[in-house]
Amino acid sequence: MSAKIPFNKPFIAGKELYYVAQAVTLGNIAGDGHFTQSCCRLLEERFGIHRVLLTPSCTAALEMAAMLCDIEPGDEVVMPSFTFVSTANAFVRLGARPVFVDIRPDTMNLDESQLAAHVGPRTKAIVPVHYAGVACEMNDILQLARQHDIRVIEDAAQGVNAFYHERALGSLGALGAYSFHETKNYICGEGGALCINDPQFIERAEIIRDKGTNRSQFFRGQVDKYTWVDVGSSYVPSEIVSAFLYAQLEMLDVIGERRRQIYDAYYERLQPWERRGLLRLPRVPSGCRSNHHMFYIVVADLATRDGLIEHLRREQISAVFHYVPLHSSPMGRRFGYAEGDLPVTEEMSDRLVRLPFYYEMNHEDQQRVVEQVSRFLERHGKTFDAAVCPDFVFSDKPHDG
Numbered sequence: 001m002s003a004k005i006p007f008n009k010p011f012i013a014g015k016e017l018y019y020v021a022q023a024v025t026l027g028n029i030a031g032d033g034h035f036t037q038s039c040c041r042l043l044e045e046r047f048g049i050h051r052v053l054l055t056p057s058c059t060a061a062l063e064m065a066a067m068l069c070d071i072e073p074g075d076e077v078v079m080p081s082f083t084f085v086s087t088a089n090a091f092v093r094l095g096a097r098p099v100f101v102d103i104r105p106d107t108m109n110l111d112e113s114q115l116a117a118h119v120g121p122r123t124k125a126i127v128p129v130h131y132a133g134v135a136c137e138m139n140d141i142l143q144l145a146r147q148h149d150i151r152v153i154e155d156a157a158q159g160v161n162a163f164y165h166e167r168a169l170g171s172l173g174a175l176g177a178y179s180f181h182e183t184k185n186y187i188c189g190e191g192g193a194l195c196i197n198d199p200q201f202i203e204r205a206e207i208i209r210d211k212g213t214n215r216s217q218f219f220r221g222q223v224d225k226y227t228w229v230d231v232g233s234s235y236v237p238s239e240i241v242s243a244f245l246y247a248q249l250e251m252l253d254v255i256g257e258r259r260r261q262i263y264d265a266y267y268e269r270l271q272p273w274e275r276r277g278l279l280r281l282p283r284v285p286s287g288c289r290s291n292h293h294m295f296y297i298v299v300a301d302l303a304t305r306d307g308l309i310e311h312l313r314r315e316q317i318s319a320v321f322h323y324v325p326l327h328s329s330p331m332g333r334r335f336g337y338a339e340g341d342l343p344v345t346e347e348m349s350d351r352l353v354r355l356p357f358y359y360e361m362n363h364e365d366q367q368r369v370v371e372q373v374s375r376f377l378e379r380h381g382k383t384f385d386a387a388v389c390p391d392f393v394f395s396d397k398p399h400d401g
Contacts, residue, residue, distance in 0.1 A: 004316040005316065005317045005356050007319065007320055007354070007356050007357075009358040009359075009360060010189075011187075013254065013359065014247045015247040016244045018247075019035060023035055023243040024240070028239055029238055029239040030239065031237055031238050031239055031242070032239075034239070035239050035243040036054050036236075036239060038242075039054055039242050039245050040052040042249050042250075043178075043249070047161075047168035047170060048167070049168070049171045049196070050202075051196040051199070052196070053196070055191070055194055055237060056190060056191065056235060057086075057179070057192045058177050058179035058180075058181070059086040059090065061177035061178065061193060061194040062086055062090035062153070062155065062177045063233075064194050064208050064209060064235055065177060066090045066094055066125075067231065068205055068208065071091050071094040071124055072096070072124075074122060075122055075123075076096060076099045076122040076124065077096045077124060077127060078119060078123060078127065079126070079155075080100065080101055080102075080103050080110040080345070081100035081101075081102075081328075081345050082103045082129075082131070082322075082325055084323065085329075085331075087127055087326075088326055091125070091127075097335055098335060100325075100327045100337065100342060100345075101118050102114055102342040103131075103345050105344050105347070106283040106285070107136075107283055107285060108132065108348060110128050112140040113140075115141065119150065126144075126145055126152050126153070127155050128141050130154065130155070130156050130158060130159035132158060132290070132293050133158050133160075133162040133291035134282075134284050134288050134290050135288045137285075138172050142173070151174050151175070153173055153177070154169060154172060156177060156178055156195070157179035157192075158179070159293075160180075160185055161252055161256055163288070165287045166289075170195040174197055174201070175196060175197065176197070177192060178193040184293070185256070185293055186245070186248045186255060188242070188245035191237055191241050191245055207232055208231065208232040208233070210236060212228050213227060213232070255359060259292040259359065262292070263292040265366055266295045266357075266369075266370070270297065270373065273373075276381075276383075278299070278381035278382070279297045279381070282295065296355065297355065299351050300382035300384055301350070304382055305321060305350060305352070305353055307376070308353055311376045315368075317368070317372055318356060319354060320354050322349070327341055328346065356369055
């Protein structure tokens, strides 16, 4: 029997273990030491972000962003339903109501053309989620936010080292959040970062991050002692985590190039099936530069999706669907949502399949995935119904502007 091909596989790209040992030798593994600060500086300089603060997770970064924006009970926060629960939880835990917007079928991102209809007098923030490392249409989103004096908080969990008109994702909104979870492009097991592009948030962000104390000011010599000055929590990662991450960030371009190669190979080998109308490949709109976070395909219907995943499982290949839309979840129903409210989100959620994709994936394993997808489509594939998906236009290659 062939060896199992996992959906994801953590990896070591450079000096991860050496830096972890060095962190211990330096004598500070609690956090905010040499490696934490080095990661922050690298991200700030590379992506043009005013201030970066590492956090234990992207969830923590989103929670900090919600606190910085003074989210209160009765506020509304606009976001897509096709996202991870942390996007909503960060605001719901402070009493806000998530206002879910449908997605675009080409990128799976929030549909900016529907955004204005969901903004009202209680809207406190808009949270665009950059799905698969492909940017939302940020010019339209930022323009609407300025008109209504609303904060934009980018959920760029999947968007590290991806760009929108040459600006890094995470650098466009007032605040942004990155993830370095083991499933992401650059990893440290569990980790994240808060991106601060509006300088007015920096001082309070440092306080919230360090349990509500002004400890950062104390270490800089700005106060002679530190004390409790605001609400906060423990949002500082350990130096060991930061040391592992710094080695990954040093290899930013090497890792990015390898992921591009894997992505392009999938695209080229599966393109004949798109031409036959049996699947749809990912889209990257003009002006967006993807970080090739994942490779997914969209098939004709739910039965085809489930059949393909089961076929791959029997062949020792782990492929998975993605989010169950938040509006159709038990928590979503508590906010008054029901199935049918966001038809594109529901349709795409039922039809999307993510294929194995990781840094160390070799040619032979990738070819095996492609062969098994092809075998299933040859026997059981269905063509798209143009009436259901009129915008599924099959092209020769993705645009990656």
